[in-house]
Amino acid sequence: MSTALNPQATLAAPMDSERFAAICRALSHPARVRIVDHLRTMQQCICGQIVEVLPLAQSTVSQHLKILKASGLVKGTIEGPRTCYCLDGGVLAQFKDMVKRL
Amino acid sequence: MSTALNPQATLAAPMDSERFAAICRALSHPARVRIVDHLRTMQQCICGQIVEVLPLAQSTVSQHLKILKASGLVKGTIEGPRTCYCLDGGVLAQFKDMVKRL
DNA sequence: ATCGTTTATCGTCGATCAACGATTTGATCT
DNA sequence: AGATCAAATCGTTGATCGACGATAAACGAT
Numbered sequence: 001m002s003t004a005l006n007p008q009a010t011l012a013a014p015m016d017s018e019r020f021a022a023i024c025r026a027l028s029h030p031a032r033v034r035i036v037d038h039l040r041t042m043q044q045c046i047c048g049q050i051v052e053v054l055p056l057a058q059s060t061v062s063q064h065l066k067i068l069k070a071s072g073l074v075k076g077t078i079e080g081p082r083t084c085y086c087l088d089g090g091v092l093a094q095f096k097d098m099v100k101r102l
Numbered sequence: 103m104s105t106a107l108n109p110q111a112t113l114a115a116p117m118d119s120e121r122f123a124a125i126c127r128a129l130s131h132p133a134r135v136r137i138v139d140h141l142r143t144m145q146q147c148i149c150g151q152i153v154e155v156l157p158l159a160q161s162t163v164s165q166h167l168k169i170l171k172a173s174g175l176v177k178g179t180i181e182g183p184r185t186c187y188c189l190d191g192g193v194l195a196q197f198k199d200m201v202k203r204l
Numbered sequence: 205a206t207c208g209t210t211t212a213t214c215g216t217c218g219a220t221c222a223a224c225g226a227t228t229t230g231a232t233c234t
Numbered sequence: 235a236g237a238t239c240a241a242a243t244c245g246t247t248g249a250t251c252g253a254c255g256a257t258a259a260a261c262g263a264t
Contacts, residue, residue, distance in 0.1 A: 017135035025130035029222080033119035033126075040204065047241060060223055062242055081231045081240050092204060099201045102142065102194060131252080149211060162253055164212060183210050183261040206264085213258070221250070228243070234236085 020098050023091075026071030031056060032064050036073065036087065044086035122200050125193075128173030133158060134166050138189065141176065146188035 027033055035050055042049070051061045065085060068074040072091040076083045129135055137152055144151070153163045167187060170176040174193040178185045 015135075015139060017132040017139065021130055021132045021135045024126040024135075028123055028127035028130040030119040030123045031222090033123045036204065037119065048239095056222095057224055058241075059225075059243080063222080066242080078230090078241095081238090083241065096201055096204065099198055102138065102198065133252090150209090158252095159254055160211075161213085161255075165252080168212080180211095180260090183208095185211065208263085209261085211258100211260080214256085216254090218253095219251080221248100223247085223249105225246095226244085229241085231238100231240090233238080 015098055015101055020095075023071050023073060023095050023098075026068055026073055029064065031061075032068055035061075035064055035068060039074065039085060039087050044084055046082045046084055048082070050085075122197075125173050125175060125197050125200075128170055128175055131166065133163075134170055137163075137166060137170060138175065141187060141189050146186055148184045148186055150184070152187075 027036065031054055034054060038050060038053060039045065047058070047062060047065060050065070051058050054061060056064075065074065065076065069076055069085075072088055073095070074085055075088045076085045078084075129138065133156055136156060140152060140155060141147065149160070149164060149167060152167070153160050156163060158166075167176065167178065171178055171187075174190055175197070176187055177190045178187045180186075
């Protein structure tokens with residue numbers, strides 16, 4: 001089997017259903033989708049800005065951010081008293097790639 | 103609207119986070135991802151064939167199929183005593199499109 | 205009409221989720 | 235040190251999920 005000749009069937013690692021499902025799970029809540037969307041258009045932002053935009057308590061938003069961070073889609077860097085969140089382009093690209101294969 | 107000229111920015115409907123999340127939710131379980139994957143490679147198949155492939159009880163697989171059907175990703179047509187399942191290309195395409203925009 | 209096959213539904217149970225208010229942690233600024 | 239602000243964590247509550255066995259429903263075949 002010439003693996004090189006049939007990119008379609010080969011490299012394409014038999015999609016890790018666990019990982020894919022985990023990312024989908026992170027995106028399985030409207031609030032989290034909106035957060036990702038917001039992060040995409042804003043480039044980056046802090047928790048408080050998201051709280052302003054969503055009809056949810058600060059603690060709830062923080063929870064959602066934690067879930068997104070755990071999935072790898074979002075990463076947060078501490079900046080003084082606040083945390084700056086942004087999308088992880090690499091993980092997002094991975095996800096898009098997996099979806100393409102669906 | 104020159105949607106063709108600027109696909110990047112397309113106001114293209116401010117992605118319905120509810121709908122997108124709903125589809126992600128359907129894909130948020132490894133078993134369901136595997137079912138979709140199986141359906142993709144098999145083109146179509148019946149519940150029993152999926153049960154053979156997954157380490158789950160028939161009732162559980164049926165439940166997962168019901169969830170996938172509810173999301174629109176999968177459609178099932180009754181064929182005598184059995185039901186033939188297959189992916190809904192349209193919904194799948196919609197989903198891929200939404201992901202592209204992420 | 206009864207049997208066998210295939211799928212859907214029911215009922216249950218433990219586990220996880222979503223949301224909130226309250227509290228704690230961490231860092232900056234007086 | 236003390237005050238202040240942002241963010242994370244805790245603890246609780248009701249709701250939903252995931253899995254299963256058991257049962258029902260639908261259909262074709264004998």
